[in-house]
Amino acid sequence: MNHPRRPLALLPTPLQRVPRGSTRLPPAPLSRAVLGGMYLKRDDLSGFGLAGAKARALEYLLGDALSCGADVLVTGGSPGSNFIAGAALAARVCGVECEVLVSGTALERVPVTLQMVTCSGAKVLYTGSDRAELDKLVDEHAARLRDEGRAPYAIPRGGATPVGALGFAHAAEELAAQLTFADDVVVVLPTGSGASIAGLLAGRAIIGARWRIYGVSVSRPLPQIRGEILGLVARMGFSAVTDWELIDATGPVDDRDVDTMLLALRGEGVLLDAKYGTKALAAVAGLRARKETAPIVLWHTGGLPGALDLLARAAT
Numbered sequence: 001m002n003h004p005r006r007p008l009a010l011l012p013t014p015l016q017r018v019p020r021g022s023t024r025l026p027p028a029p030l031s032r033a034v035l036g037g038m039y040l041k042r043d044d045l046s047g048f049g050l051a052g053a054k055a056r057a058l059e060y061l062l063g064d065a066l067s068c069g070a071d072v073l074v075t076g077g078s079p080g081s082n083f084i085a086g087a088a089l090a091a092r093v094c095g096v097e098c099e100v101l102v103s104g105t106a107l108e109r110v111p112v113t114l115q116m117v118t119c120s121g122a123k124v125l126y127t128g129s130d131r132a133e134l135d136k137l138v139d140e141h142a143a144r145l146r147d148e149g150r151a152p153y154a155i156p157r158g159g160a161t162p163v164g165a166l167g168f169a170h171a172a173e174e175l176a177a178q179l180t181f182a183d184d185v186v187v188v189l190p191t192g193s194g195a196s197i198a199g200l201l202a203g204r205a206i207i208g209a210r211w212r213i214y215g216v217s218v219s220r221p222l223p224q225i226r227g228e229i230l231g232l233v234a235r236m237g238f239s240a241v242t243d244w245e246l247i248d249a250t251g252p253v254d255d256r257d258v259d260t261m262l263l264a265l266r267g268e269g270v271l272l273d274a275k276y277g278t279k280a281l282a283a284v285a286g287l288r289a290r291k292e293t294a295p296i297v298l299w300h301t302g303g304l305p306g307a308l309d310l311l312a313r314a315a316t
């Protein structure tokens with residue numbers, strides 16, 4: 001796997017073993033049952049802006065953009081997208097301009113993710129339409145810039161291209177080097193665009209690991225996201241991937257997310273967001289209830305802005 005990479009993240013991120021409950025205060029028993037004995041892959045500590053795990057994809061996307069001679073990055077997302085915040089910052093750090101298409105119309109309360117886009121010097125363009133339209137609009141916008149003589153590098157939502165997925169393909173190698181104690185593990189990771197899990201599946205195939213992988217789909221219906229993941233994996237050159245499953249975690253934030261967040265926070269001092277982190281931890285609890293006995297690695301993909309929103313909700 002020899003592809004241009006622009007280092008951005010502090011890698012490897014730690015693999016943390018969660019001890020089996022050290023406090024007697026609530027929610028110690030619950031915390032022991034769900035979190036105790038599991039492992040957290042701490043991509044929330046990747047150290048690049050607010051990007052979390054998305055810094056991995058951006059290293060390869062920026063590497064490719066720079067090697068193609070791009071002078072402007074074009075991407076898109078919803079206002080709360082962690083990916084657009086990371087992409088705008090990565091472009092700035094690499095000396096490339098950035099234009100970000102944002103679904104919907106200007107908001108009264110600008111989320112931290114969008115503040116990061118603006119502070120990185122990127123241009124924000126509201127599309128006035130649904131986020132499902134974004135990838136098409138990103139391509140059209142890039143084509144317009146090309147007609148004007150620019151050299152755009154277009155990136156779909158979440159960095160979901162074979163190049164973006166390379167970040168997690170390499171993360172498979174990184175995790176394998178840390179898993180010195182077992183090779184029969186279960187890996188759980190939250191799934192939005194599918195770029196991360198597609199990369200992890202490809203990376204697992206390359207190194208021949210025996211992990212079972214669960215993707216916790218937070219935004220797209222399972223048949224759709226399954227097709228998108230398999231499409232990406234195929235474009236990376238892998239046809240038959242087995243030993244993986246998707247768990248449906250679509251749906252609004254509710255009080256269970258607050259409870260799950262408090263469980264991780266009070267039990268272990270770990271901050272989770274409601275879109276990705278709490279849904280993934282709830283999926284781990286489900287696997288435990290199904291008597292999953294293999295060691296579980298939960299990929300903490302970041303999402304700090306959303307975690308702060310959830311804290312605010314819990315505190316009111």
Ligand SMILES: Cc1ncc(COP(=O)(O)O)c(C=O)c1O
Binds near residue numbers: 081158191192276
């Ligand atoms: C914090 C966080 N976790 C998980 C994901 C999902 O990753 P993917 O889009 O690669 O499936 C995202 C997507 O932006 C994210 O921001």
